[in-house]
Amino acid sequence: xxxxxxxxxxxxxxxxxxxxxxxxxxxxxxxxxxxxxxxxxxxxxxxxxxxxxxxxxxxxxxxxxxxxxxxxxxxxxxxxxxxxxxxxxxxxxxxxxxxxxxxxxxxxxxxxxxxxxxxxxxxxxxxxxxxxxxxxxxxxxxxxxxxxxxxxxxxxxxxxxxxxxxxxxxxxxxxxxxxxxxxxxxxxxxxxxxxxxxxxxxxxxxxxxxxxxxxxxxxxxxxxxxxxxxxxxxxxxxxxxxxxxxxxxxxxxxxxxxxxxxxxxxxxxxxxxxxxxxxxxxxxxxxxxxxxxxxxxxxxxxxxxxxxxxxxxxxxxxxxxxxxxxxxxxxxxxxxxxxxxxxxxxxxxxxxxxxxxxxxxxxxxxxxxxxxxxxxxxxxxxxxxxxxxxxxxxxxxxxxxxxxxxxxxxxxxxxxxxxxxxxxxxxxxxxxxxxxxxxxxxxxxxxxxxxxxxxxxxxxxxxxxxxxxxxxxxxxxxxxxxxxxxxxxxxxxxxxxxxxxxxxxxxxxxxxxxxxxxxxxxxxxxxxxxxxxxxxxxxxxxxxxxxxxxxxxxxxxxxxxxxxxxxxxxxxxxxxxxxxxxxxxx
Numbered sequence: 001x002x003x004x005x006x007x008x009x010x011x012x013x014x015x016x017x018x019x020x021x022x023x024x025x026x027x028x029x030x031x032x033x034x035x036x037x038x039x040x041x042x043x044x045x046x047x048x049x050x051x052x053x054x055x056x057x058x059x060x061x062x063x064x065x066x067x068x069x070x071x072x073x074x075x076x077x078x079x080x081x082x083x084x085x086x087x088x089x090x091x092x093x094x095x096x097x098x099x100x101x102x103x104x105x106x107x108x109x110x111x112x113x114x115x116x117x118x119x120x121x122x123x124x125x126x127x128x129x130x131x132x133x134x135x136x137x138x139x140x141x142x143x144x145x146x147x148x149x150x151x152x153x154x155x156x157x158x159x160x161x162x163x164x165x166x167x168x169x170x171x172x173x174x175x176x177x178x179x180x181x182x183x184x185x186x187x188x189x190x191x192x193x194x195x196x197x198x199x200x201x202x203x204x205x206x207x208x209x210x211x212x213x214x215x216x217x218x219x220x221x222x223x224x225x226x227x228x229x230x231x232x233x234x235x236x237x238x239x240x241x242x243x244x245x246x247x248x249x250x251x252x253x254x255x256x257x258x259x260x261x262x263x264x265x266x267x268x269x270x271x272x273x274x275x276x277x278x279x280x281x282x283x284x285x286x287x288x289x290x291x292x293x294x295x296x297x298x299x300x301x302x303x304x305x306x307x308x309x310x311x312x313x314x315x316x317x318x319x320x321x322x323x324x325x326x327x328x329x330x331x332x333x334x335x336x337x338x339x340x341x342x343x344x345x346x347x348x349x350x351x352x353x354x355x356x357x358x359x360x361x362x363x364x365x366x367x368x369x370x371x372x373x374x375x376x377x378x379x380x381x382x383x384x385x386x387x388x389x390x391x392x393x394x395x396x397x398x399x400x401x402x403x404x405x406x407x408x409x410x411x412x413x414x415x416x417x418x419x420x421x422x423x424x425x426x427x428x429x430x431x432x433x434x435x436x437x438x439x440x441x442x443x444x445x446x447x448x449x450x451x452x453x454x455x456x457x458x459x460x461x462x463x464x465x466x467x468x469x470x471x472x473x474x475x476x477x478x479x480x481x482x483x484x485x486x487x488x489x490x491x492x493x494x495x496x497x498x499x500x501x502x503x504x505x506x507x508x509x510x511x512x513x514x515x516x517x518x519x520x521x522x523x524x525x526x527x528x529x530x531x532x533x534x535x536x537x538x539x540x541x542x543x544x545x546x547x548x549x550x551x552x553x554x555x556x557x558x559x560x561x562x563x564x565x566x567x568x569x570x571x572x573x574x575x576x577x578x579x580x581x582x583x584x585x586x
Contacts, residue, residue, distance in 0.1 A: 014254030017055075022078060022161050023160065024163040024165040025164050025169070027190065027192055037235075046085040051089075055105055057153050059149060060079060062116045080121055105128065107137065139152065147570075158182075159182045167196045183208070218257060261292075271331075324348045328350075350382070411575070415501070416505075427451065429466075431445050436575055439573075444564065447476050550574070
């Protein structure tokens with residue numbers, strides 16, 4: 001989010017400049033009346049959120065309906081209902097969201113999702129694009145990993161409201177909770193459009209009632225009333241009026257503690273620069289942060305719930321919506337905290353004009369403020385810098401990781417799904433790949449089976465029929481050529497190194513298909529098995545290299561879904577954490 005003009009007063013709107021993501025799905029077996037009720041809740045939610053000064057985060061793509069249902073039957077997904085309602089709000093002026101705060105509607109999209117937009121929804125999509133109030137956040141062309149879309153959505157959303165759904169909703173909730181962002185599950189027994197997951201929003205709603213603090217935290221004025229607020233939004237499985245559920249949900253959202261801006265700055269009162277830094281933060285930074293709808297967190301000035309200062313600092317940096325790092329005085333601790341913040345969060349760097357930046361920081365945009373300028377001018381200058389740089393790409397693409405050119409190899413996490421245990425006899429059905437150190441670089445493809453052979457247990461794991469892959473898959477030769485070209489485009493002069501979890505299985509199919517259809521394997525003659533890497537790193541027994549037994553701190557946030565790209569992403573994060581752990585042990 002971006003701040004409003006420095007001259008504006010703090011707005012009274014309860015969800016000012018906060019984006020709420022609404023996500024979920026319904027099973028095709030759910031009664032149409034209950035699914036229609038869920039759409040009414042979503043529509044009312046969007047109206048009330050935008051009237052309260054908030055924006056929304058949604059996805060796009062298909063608008064599936066139950067098999068054999070009428071064309072006007074309620075969709076099993078809610079994104080288009082949310083977007084349709086948002087478009088109506090925009091038509092009526094939507095004065096609540098100031099243009100300076102960025103764009104109120106964020107659509108996470110992929111090339112495939114855009115292609116799947118129904119013909120009857122395309123005019124709505126194009127109308128929203130023309131409004132100038134929609135930010136489209138796209139993943140890499142050709143990629144379709146839902147895990148990546150959810151990851152991007154969780155970055156832009158400040159809160160998550162979920163209803164129904166399965167594995168996808170559960171993963172999305174994990175993404176928000178891992179960032180300590182609030183999750184509000186509604187208790188509708190909708191099921192999931194893909195008939196997957198472990199209960200989706202319905203299960204999470206029960207858990208939220210039992211442990212409210214795990215899902216959200218209210219501001220001080222409403223402390224300890226979270227459980228009561230969650231009880232108030234009960235749908236009674238469709239018996240409560242949809243408008244009432246929406247209004248109570250927005251009331252709950254408005255009580256949630258505001259997103260935080262963590263300050264990293266000179267605090268030593270004996271330092272000659274301390275007074276001017278204090279003046280800059282109190283007179284300039286504080287009001288700009290407040291006007292942005294955010295709450296400051298500053299060590300030594302604000303309430304601290306941690307026993308140890310170092311824990312408080314790094315936890316606060318990690319979970320803040322933005323870190324404002326002032327390096328005036330060139331204090332080592334500020335540079336350490338800056339480095340930590342740059343690992344993936346949103347960071348604004350400031351310094352008194354004339355501060356000499358270290359070589360490593362020169363590539364990072366820095367706002368140089370002048371103590372002699374008026375407060376109004378300094379606030380305007382900070383707002384302008386904030387708007388231009390708040391969504392700047394993280395460190396890897398901003399020029400800090402300058403040593404990448406010296407790396408002669410790139411690690412590619414690969415996962416496949418197959419109809420049986422060995423190639424030639426059985427078909428490879430799908431392949432997903434992701435660059436371990438560049439997780440936005442992905443590849444995914446589905447194959448036409450080479451024969452009719454399959455093992456029932458294998459197809460149960462895949463969750464689809466051989467006929468489905470025959471209808472939707474592409475020829476093995478064409479697909480392997482595309483994979484080879486993707487590797488060549490990404491790796492360039494570097495050597496691609498195959499990485500897999502239980503790599504002997506995945507490698508066997510990938511190696512066979514490359515040689516069978518293209519005559520060569522760009523990975524060469526071998527790869528890295530994550531299970532073996534873990535065994536060597538820890539000295540554990542082979543039995544303990546199973547995924548369920550690998551230490552939790554080495555696992556990523558992504559679930560194992562048996563979608564080849566989702567699983568490639570999951571194991572890439574695991575391998576990356578193992579490598580970092582191994583380096584630390586040296």
